[in-house]
Amino acid sequence: MSKSHLERRIHKLRDELLDAQFDLRKSKAGGVILIVAGVPAAGRTETIRELLQWLDQKYISVRAFELPDRHERRRPPMWRYWQCLPARGRITVLFNGWYSDFFSAASAATKAHLRKRSVARIERLERMLCADHVAVVKVYLHVDSKLQRKRLKRLQADKLTRWRVTSEDRLMAKCHRAVDRAATVCMKATSHKAAPWLLVDGTTEERRVLAVGNALLNGFRRVQEQSREGETYPWPEPSPGDGAPLPSRPTRTLSDEEYEKELREQQARFALATRRSRFRKRALVLAFEGMDAAGKGGAIHRLTHALDVRQFQVIPVSAPSPEELAYPYLWRFWKHVPEHGAVTVFDRSWYGRVLVERVRAFTPEVDWRRAYAEINEFELELAEHGIIVQKFWLSVSKQEQLDRFKKRDENPLKRFKVDPEDWKNHRFYDAYQLAAREMIERTHSPHAPWVVVEADDKQYARVTVLKAVCDRIERELG
Amino acid sequence: MSKSHLERRIHKLRDELLDAQFDLRKSKAGGVILIVAGVPAAGRTETIRELLQWLDQKYISVRAFELPDRHERRRPPMWRYWQCLPARGRITVLFNGWYSDFFSAASAATKAHLRKRSVARIERLERMLCADHVAVVKVYLHVDSKLQRKRLKRLQADKLTRWRVTSEDRLMAKCHRAVDRAATVCMKATSHKAAPWLLVDGTTEERRVLAVGNALLNGFRRVQEQSREGETYPWPEPSPGDGAPLPSRPTRTLSDEEYEKELREQQARFALATRRSRFRKRALVLAFEGMDAAGKGGAIHRLTHALDVRQFQVIPVSAPSPEELAYPYLWRFWKHVPEHGAVTVFDRSWYGRVLVERVRAFTPEVDWRRAYAEINEFELELAEHGIIVQKFWLSVSKQEQLDRFKKRDENPLKRFKVDPEDWKNHRFYDAYQLAAREMIERTHSPHAPWVVVEADDKQYARVTVLKAVCDRIERELG
Numbered sequence: 001m002s003k004s005h006l007e008r009r010i011h012k013l014r015d016e017l018l019d020a021q022f023d024l025r026k027s028k029a030g031g032v033i034l035i036v037a038g039v040p041a042a043g044r045t046e047t048i049r050e051l052l053q054w055l056d057q058k059y060i061s062v063r064a065f066e067l068p069d070r071h072e073r074r075r076p077p078m079w080r081y082w083q084c085l086p087a088r089g090r091i092t093v094l095f096n097g098w099y100s101d102f103f104s105a106a107s108a109a110t111k112a113h114l115r116k117r118s119v120a121r122i123e124r125l126e127r128m129l130c131a132d133h134v135a136v137v138k139v140y141l142h143v144d145s146k147l148q149r150k151r152l153k154r155l156q157a158d159k160l161t162r163w164r165v166t167s168e169d170r171l172m173a174k175c176h177r178a179v180d181r182a183a184t185v186c187m188k189a190t191s192h193k194a195a196p197w198l199l200v201d202g203t204t205e206e207r208r209v210l211a212v213g214n215a216l217l218n219g220f221r222r223v224q225e226q227s228r229e230g231e232t233y234p235w236p237e238p239s240p241g242d243g244a245p246l247p248s249r250p251t252r253t254l255s256d257e258e259y260e261k262e263l264r265e266q267q268a269r270f271a272l273a274t275r276r277s278r279f280r281k282r283a284l285v286l287a288f289e290g291m292d293a294a295g296k297g298g299a300i301h302r303l304t305h306a307l308d309v310r311q312f313q314v315i316p317v318s319a320p321s322p323e324e325l326a327y328p329y330l331w332r333f334w335k336h337v338p339e340h341g342a343v344t345v346f347d348r349s350w351y352g353r354v355l356v357e358r359v360r361a362f363t364p365e366v367d368w369r370r371a372y373a374e375i376n377e378f379e380l381e382l383a384e385h386g387i388i389v390q391k392f393w394l395s396v397s398k399q400e401q402l403d404r405f406k407k408r409d410e411n412p413l414k415r416f417k418v419d420p421e422d423w424k425n426h427r428f429y430d431a432y433q434l435a436a437r438e439m440i441e442r443t444h445s446p447h448a449p450w451v452v453v454e455a456d457d458k459q460y461a462r463v464t465v466l467k468a469v470c471d472r473i474e475r476e477l478g
Numbered sequence: 479m480s481k482s483h484l485e486r487r488i489h490k491l492r493d494e495l496l497d498a499q500f501d502l503r504k505s506k507a508g509g510v511i512l513i514v515a516g517v518p519a520a521g522r523t524e525t526i527r528e529l530l531q532w533l534d535q536k537y538i539s540v541r542a543f544e545l546p547d548r549h550e551r552r553r554p555p556m557w558r559y560w561q562c563l564p565a566r567g568r569i570t571v572l573f574n575g576w577y578s579d580f581f582s583a584a585s586a587a588t589k590a591h592l593r594k595r596s597v598a599r600i601e602r603l604e605r606m607l608c609a610d611h612v613a614v615v616k617v618y619l620h621v622d623s624k625l626q627r628k629r630l631k632r633l634q635a636d637k638l639t640r641w642r643v644t645s646e647d648r649l650m651a652k653c654h655r656a657v658d659r660a661a662t663v664c665m666k667a668t669s670h671k672a673a674p675w676l677l678v679d680g681t682t683e684e685r686r687v688l689a690v691g692n693a694l695l696n697g698f699r700r701v702q703e704q705s706r707e708g709e710t711y712p713w714p715e716p717s718p719g720d721g722a723p724l725p726s727r728p729t730r731t732l733s734d735e736e737y738e739k740e741l742r743e744q745q746a747r748f749a750l751a752t753r754r755s756r757f758r759k760r761a762l763v764l765a766f767e768g769m770d771a772a773g774k775g776g777a778i779h780r781l782t783h784a785l786d787v788r789q790f791q792v793i794p795v796s797a798p799s800p801e802e803l804a805y806p807y808l809w810r811f812w813k814h815v816p817e818h819g820a821v822t823v824f825d826r827s828w829y830g831r832v833l834v835e836r837v838r839a840f841t842p843e844v845d846w847r848r849a850y851a852e853i854n855e856f857e858l859e860l861a862e863h864g865i866i867v868q869k870f871w872l873s874v875s876k877q878e879q880l881d882r883f884k885k886r887d888e889n890p891l892k893r894f895k896v897d898p899e900d901w902k903n904h905r906f907y908d909a910y911q912l913a914a915r916e917m918i919e920r921t922h923s924p925h926a927p928w929v930v931v932e933a934d935d936k937q938y939a940r941v942t943v944l945k946a947v948c949d950r951i952e953r954e955l956g
Contacts, residue, residue, distance in 0.1 A: 048787050053779060058794035058825055062787045071549050095788065160746055163753050164786075268638055275641050301531060308642070309526050309540045310573065316536035323801045347536055 006206045013213045014054045020220035021055050024089055028326070029227035030133030031086030032219045035097035036212070038141030039179060040169035041151035042202035047141065048093055050209045051216065061086070064095035074339035076385035078125060082334040086134065087326035097138075098122055102186045103179075104168065117384075119189050124377045130194035131370055132328035133227055135219035138195055139212050140187060141202040145176040252460055259459040266466035267306035273473040274307060274343065282476065283338040283387045286469065287349035290394030291432055292422040293404040295455050295462070299394065300345050302462045303469065312343040317352060329353060329371065330378055337382065349391075350375055354439045359431045372442040383447035388476050391448060392465055393436055394455040398429050484684045491691045492532045498698035499533050502567055506804070507705035508611030509564030510697045513575035514690070516619030517657060518647035519629035520680035525619065526571055528687045529694065539564070542573035552817035554863035556603060560812040564612065565804035575616075576600055580664045581657075582646065595862075597667050602855045608672035609848055610806035611705055613697035616673055617690050618665060619680040623654040730938055737937040744944035745784035751951040752785060752821065760954065761816040761865045764947065765827035767917075768872030769910055770900040771882040773936050777872065778823050780940045781947065790821040795830060807831060807849065808856055815860065827869075828853055832917045837909045850920040861925035866954050869926060870943055871914055872933040876907050 024032070034051075036044050048062060063084050072080050078098065086092040096103055101118070126136045143151070152173055155161040172179050187197040200211045254262065273279065286303070288296040304312050315336050324332045330350060338344040353371040357363040379389050396404075405422060425432070444450045451468045455461035502510070512529075514522050526540060541562050550558050556576065564570040574581055579596070604614045621629070630651055633639040650657050665675040678689045732740065751757065764781070766774040782790055793814050802810045808828060816822040831849040835841040857867050874882075883900065903910070922928045929946045933939035 045787060049783065052787065053783065056775075057779070057782070057792055058775075061791065064788040069549070071547070093787075160749055271638055297534075297536075301535070304535070305527065305531070309523055309530065309571075310542040313539065314535055321801060323799060 006210070010206060010210060010213075013210060013217065017051075017054055017213055017217055017220070018056070020217055020224075021059065021091070024220055024223060025056075025059055026089075027224065027227070028088040030135065030223035031088055032091045032135045032137065032216070032223060033086060033097070033129065034091065034093045034212075034216055034219070035099065035136065035138045036093065036141070037096050037099055037103050037139070038200075038202065039143060039148060039176070039183075040165070040172050041148045041155065042141035042143045043205065043208050044095065044141055045164070046205065047209050047212050050205075051093075051213060054213070055091070059089065060091045060093060062093045062095075065097070065100050067100075071339075074341075075337055076381050076387070078121065078381055079334060079337055081125070082331060085129070085327055085331060087323075088133070089326075098125065099186070099190070102190075103183060104172075121377075121381065122190055123192055124374075126192070126195040128330075128374050128377075129328060130226075131367075133223055134328060135222045136195035137198075137215050137219040139198045139200050139215055140183065141200050141208065141212075142180075143202045145173075147203060148173055148176065253457045254459045254463065256459075259463065262463045263302060263459075263466070266463060266470055267302070269470045270303065270306040270466060270473075273470060273477065274311065276477055278477045279473075280341045281386060283340050284343040284469075284473065285338065285346070285382060285387055285389045286343070287346045287351065287389075287391040288394065289349060289351050289355065289392065289436070290455065291396055291401060291429065292425055293401050293408065294394035294396040295458050296347055296394055298458060299392070299453075299462045299465045300347055303466060304345065306466075307343060311341070312345060313338070314345045314347055317346055317348040317350075329367075330374060333378070338387070340386070350378065351391075351439055351443075355432065355435050356425075358435050359428050372439075375443055376445065376448075379443075379445070379448035388473060389448040390469060390472050391443075391450045392468070393440060393450055393452045394461060394465075395436075395452055396455045398426075400456045401426060401429070484688070488684060488688055488691075491688060491695065495529075495532055495691060495695055495698070496534070498695055498702075499537065499569070502698055502701060503534075503537055504567075505702065505705070506566040508613065508701035509566055510569045510613045510615065510694070510701060511564060511575070511607065512569065512571045512690075512694055512697070513577065513614065513616045514571065514619070515574050515577055515581050515617070516678075516680065517621060517626060517654070517661075518643070518650050519626045519633065520619035520621045521683065521686050522573065522619055523642070524683065525687050525690050528683075529571075529691065532691070533569070537567065538569045538571060540571045540573075543575070543578050549817075552819075553815055554859050554865070556599065556859055557812060557815055559603070560809060563607070563805055563809060565801075566611070567804075576603065577616075577664070577668070580668075581661060582650075599855075599859065600668055601670055602852075604670070604673040606808075606852050606855075607806060608704075609845075611701055612806060613700045614673035615676075615693050615697040617676045617678050617693055618661065619678050619686065619690075620658075621680045623651075625681060626651055626654065731935045732937045732941065734937075737941065740941045741780060741937075741944070744941060744948060745780070747948045748781065748944060748951075749784040751948060751955065752789065754955055756955045757951075758819045759864060761818050762821040762947075762951065763816065763824070763860060763865055763867045764821070765824045765829065765867075765869040766872065767827060767829050767833065767870065767914070768933065769874055769879060769907065770897075770903055771879050771886070772872035772874040773933050773939050774825055774872055776936060777870070777931075777940045777943045778825055781944060782821075782823065784944075785821060789819070790823060791816070792823045792825055795824055795826040795828075807845075808852060811856070816865070818864070828856065829869075829917055829921075833910065833913050834903075836913050837906050850917075853921055854923065854926075857921075857923070857926035866951060867926040868947060868950050869921075869928045870946070871918060871928055871930045872939060872943075873914075873930055874933045876904075878934045879904060879907070 024030070036048060038044050052060060052062075061084065065080065068077070068080065081098050084092055084094070099122075129136050152165055152169065155165050187199070191197045198211070198215050200208055200215075202208050274284070288300060290296050300314060304314060313336065317333075320332065333346070333350045336344055336346075350371075353363060353368050353375075358365075358368045382389050405426065440450045440452065449472075451465075453461050453464050453468075502508070514526060516522050530538060530540075539562065543558065546555070546558065559576050562570055562572075577600075607614055630643055630647065633643050665677070669675045676689070676693050678686055678693075680686045752762070766778060768774050778792060782792060791814065795811075798810065811824070811828045814822055814824075828849075831841060831846050831853075836843075836846045860867050883904065918928045918930065927950075929943075931939050931942050931946075
């Protein structure tokens with residue numbers, strides 16, 4: 001390819017990229033993530049800088065991740081990446097992205113990166129992003145050992161660029177062959193249809209940027225096409241639970257006296273459990289689901305009453321805001337994942353997707369169907385980080401729900417709780433029951449179990465919730 | 479007051495508080511901050527817990543601040559408080575809030591809290607919040623030394639409450655009188671009409687919670703009244719600058735050759751300056767203002783080209799989103815304050831308030847008028863933390879602006895830049911000039927200077943911006 005031919009192609013690409021970015025910004029069809037990895041001196045920085053010049057950089061964020069700091073280590077490994085996902089219409093460029101562990105000099109030696117679970121975690125994330133209209137473009141820049149040494153020498157000779165050569169770079173250059181071999185294995189393991197790796201020759205600047213730019217352009221196009229055609233990659237249907245019977249407990253009525261006594265006892269138990277030194281390396285996530293007036297708020301109150309007010313957060317979940325809609329579905333829940341030692345209580349949760357959004361048809365079936373698998377993955381990642389996850393379905397009968405609505409309308413201290421929308425949801429009672437049953441079957445797991453609480457008697461329900469939480473924590477802390 | 483009389487009053491207060499919270503949530507008139515301070519064992523935790531039981535706790539966040547961690551120390555001291563301001567309709571309860579330094583055992587000894595500037599900083603914040611419809615309710619709970627000792631003993635005797643007594647508590651109990659004296663001085667210094675301190679006797683539980691609850695209720699009412707009547711506390715008019723002539727530089731035209739040479743030189747200078755080890759304890763905030771097509775984007779590109787792509791962020795500022803509108807005006811800019819070692823470039827900035835919002839009458843005069851003082855305070859806080867603040871007004875003539883709009887319409891690589899809104903703004907050219915002149919006069923300061931750049935020649939403007947930034951950084955780093 002002659003020089004002038006290259007230049008013409010670059011000019012054309014620039015034009016197309018700018019168009020594509022503009023279209024994406026207008027259509028807000030989705031976002032794009034560009035992950036740039038590669039060997040030192042292959043031109044990662046230069047390529048990104050060039051692309052920033054071509055595009056409207058106001059809608060691009062560039063992030064690099066080093067080893068997790070104290071703050072980040074107190075949250076699950078993928079947490080920090082969720083914080084920087086692009087909103088619809090935006091681009092995020094990541095140095096190495098979630099592959100930081102994979103492409104370091106250390107990993108080339110230890111092969112720690114090959115742990116099956118880290119590969120699966122990444123693939124899950126990328127498929128989820130893809131289904132949620134975020135294109136993931138992954139490029140790996142490569143140069144041979146000779147050219148790499150030459151470039152590093154030149155960078156070090158100039159005081160303007162010396163800072164760019166780190167000790168990690170020097171180490172990686174030294175074991176160039178091992179790094180190459182490790183990278184090949186990694187790319188093979190983490191290439192899949194939704195987000196394949198592209199190996200780019202970093203020898204000449206124009207060809208390199210042309211290749212990366214074209215990959216990015218494809219990413220833009222994928223997002224647009226997908227949003228038009230609604231095509232998503234096939235998503236695995238999760239198995240309907242482990243078949244074990246749900247731990248639903250028979251209902252009974254407590255006298256006021258029994259209630260007061262049990263409540264005090266369980267609250268003390270809960271307070272002690274969350275004060276144990278072992279809990280400081282764990283955390284607690286509680287999700288409360290149930291129809292309107294099932295008594296979620298009351299049960300949560302009785303729980304949090306036992307805690308240090310500085311230790312917990314109650315997150316009310318309702319219809320997503322426009323800002324939240326601009327991100328993949330689970331983004332707004334990842335934001336509130338507690339750090340070690342803390343408790344987060346969700347008053348309604350990520351299960352809204354397969355409950356209200358399903359029943360009221362706010363979300364297309366293909367999207368809420370894949371939510372089961374996404375949710376299972378989310379909860380697994382929490383559990384793997386030592387977070388104790390416990391979910392409650394507060395089950396209230398149709399008649400009792402109606403009675404409570406009526407009572408609420410009359411009680412001045414509770415009138416704020418009734419909404420016209422609630423009455424509407426009451427009409428969907430049976431559809432909710434069906435959705436709840438399927439939800440519980442598909443997302444009940446040993447590390448994030450559902451507890452179904454018969455909630456027609458409020459006092460009984462509250463004590464049962466507290467007991468279940470205490471049982472779980474005590475078992476987990478040993 | 480008899481026991482039953484107290485109970486009736488509490489019941490009435492609960493009812494009123496619930497009503498007030500509900501009204502606030504519906505009207506979204508503003509937010510409420512409740513700061514609870516006091517001596518150990520005066521009942522701070524119990525009071526907050528009681529209020530959480532009364533109110534709808536889904537719309538309340540509780541936060542406590544310990545000594546700033548590494549992450550927080552890399553940002554100005556008030557940064558972490560800005561992150562937890564309540565959105566309209568919400569309540570934030572803060573343990574000690576921004577008074578943590580003031581009410582510690584150490585401060586009672588050293589009187590470090592009395593530094594005039596920390597008092598002024600807090601008063602400014604509280605007045606700003608008040609003007610922005612956030613009521614700040616401050617209560618200090620107190621018990622005498624004898625009762626305090628008795629309560630601490632009781633807390634320590636029970637394994638359920640032992641964890642609550644910290645070494646700091648014991649130290650403060652030991653020097654009860656010194657703590658009292660220091661607190662009195664502090665409260666006097668930081669009581670002002672917008673947010674007075676309320677001293678509450680913590681001896682009996684009912685009276686204590688009644689007093690705090692009533693203060694909170696008043697807070698709710700203040701917000702509602704203020705939003706109805708638009709009454710704000712008088713806000714100091716900032717002096718119109720220091721009278722010094724603005725450092726506007728005469729325009730001239732650069733040949734392409736001169737431009738290339740100068741650009742390369744200045745970019746190298748900038749790259750070196752931001753790589754100096756001293757810069758790691760500083761940060762850089764650049765704000766670009768100017769009419770549409772003044773060349774802000776181009777100048778920013780030339781600047782950021784010299785930086786490590788991981789080191790800077792470009793923040794485009796346009797009309798606030800609904801989420802941003804739910805917070806005090808400067809909230810969305812505080813979010814992006816860089817940590818030490820980083821560079822943030824604002825493409826348009828907090829000056830939108832006194833430019834577009836003024837010219838197009840999007841904001842009432844009383845609000846944009848007080849923005850001058852708020853902005854000066856904001857920039858001062860950045861500067862006090864070692865952040866180098868530099869602001870540019872890119873000045874383009876009326877004719878040149880028109881020519882550029884026309885050219886943009888024709889150039890395929892730039893067509894994305896023209897918006898119908900731009901043509902509209904062009905008609906307001908003279909009003910913008912007037913607003914810009916007043917803005918520069920009122921907010922030019924040695925620690926956050928404006929540089930007016932004649933931008934009819936783009937190349938000249940870009941080089942001038944780079945030079946000014948380099949001059950400034952080099953002078954600051956010494």
